[in-house]
Amino acid sequence: MIKVLIYEDNPQLREGLTMLIDGSDGFTVVASYKNCNSINAELEVWKPDVILMDIDMPGVNGIEGLKRVREMNQQVKVLMLTVFDDNKNVFEALKNGANGYLLKKTPPAKLLEYIGDVASGGAPMTSSIATQVLKMFSEIPQQANNEYNLSEREKQVLQLLVNGYSYKMIANDMFIAIDTVRSHIKKIYEKLQVNSKSEAVAKAFKDKII
Amino acid sequence: MIKVLIYEDNPQLREGLTMLIDGSDGFTVVASYKNCNSINAELEVWKPDVILMDIDMPGVNGIEGLKRVREMNQQVKVLMLTVFDDNKNVFEALKNGANGYLLKKTPPAKLLEYIGDVASGGAPMTSSIATQVLKMFSEIPQQANNEYNLSEREKQVLQLLVNGYSYKMIANDMFIAIDTVRSHIKKIYEKLQVNSKSEAVAKAFKDKII
């Protein structure tokens, strides 16, 4: 028996969901609430397998509710419910450990299937959500990593620059003269086409050289 | 009629897929190949709606094939096929604009459903892949964004430091005296707990202040 806990502010929808899920074999709704204000205590009491979490709720919203859940419990599956598939919320929810993301217009039969799915370790998403998720991935900037042909020693020096070391400290760290550090750094600047330490550091971060 | 192009090195599987898809209403396999060596030309000739792309192929593999496709065509849907759901490949494929990702053990009926799904703009994934994708998201480091309480003006100065500006340039840019720039920067260092320009720049990147 899969124990479901529901957070949904709309009374009609909350009742509807409870009816649907409770009336189906293998599912039981242990409780349903109109907001997440006391979610941690409720989680303690009911120990659900799956939480259906509305995104848009007055007071503590679904994302915040999800965060609170994850602070104390990594096991319970959280299925996010939303009317719109808005990009920002999807990303926030997934980052914070949601196990699935459904549109409210999902047909009842599918909804039950998805709940079963998430309970057994799956990651159900409606098609439009999945498309968005993939789009997010494709928008991840490709590793810049422009080839600057830094030599080993130059990379070491740059790494230490990034760590905030002064020339003196670098010389000490690498057992070389400070003038050698200077000549390395001059070469690094040439290769990176910059002319100050902070520019080099910035470029190292931007182009993920380090 | 959905036109499908298949890339799969295993002859049995290639034939099996062709049979299955070609024998189903609404689908037609326009061609099938054992590698992606000439994929660009083949794409020109066949103009498929969906490409079924095996990941593990000798010569040009599926990821590289996907890249070649995306270089010339953003419209065609690409469904990746794999035996194992290995993390690295999933990530690479999604980053490069795959439209879906299936395990080869997907049952034939589901496979057809998924092809139709992707053709109409969906993003089919088998459950285990979706779970992985969500896991990747949850592993994205939470915005560090430690609160340093930088004032507006201080943020501006820091931004310019990150851009590689000297004090003089910053003063010019912000229409203030260079001594004012100094006093801002001193305050910034206090707040970030650093004591050099490059450390501040590094911290700005690490903590995503800018």
Place this chain on the structure above:
DNA sequence: CTAAAATACACATAAATATGTGAAAATCGT
């Protein structure tokens, strides 16, 4: 309203950095 913070500016000095020029030994690729 008032204290705290932010913004602006000035002068001084020590330390660090950028730039130039030169050169020798070690390492690498062909």
Place this chain on the structure above:
DNA sequence: ACGATTTTCACATATTTATGTGTATTTTAG
């Protein structure tokens, strides 16, 4: 084996940065 690159070091100097100490408006928050 030989030329190219890397790594090492030296000396000199102009510029930039870091730090200290002060002061005077202006904004902000309680």
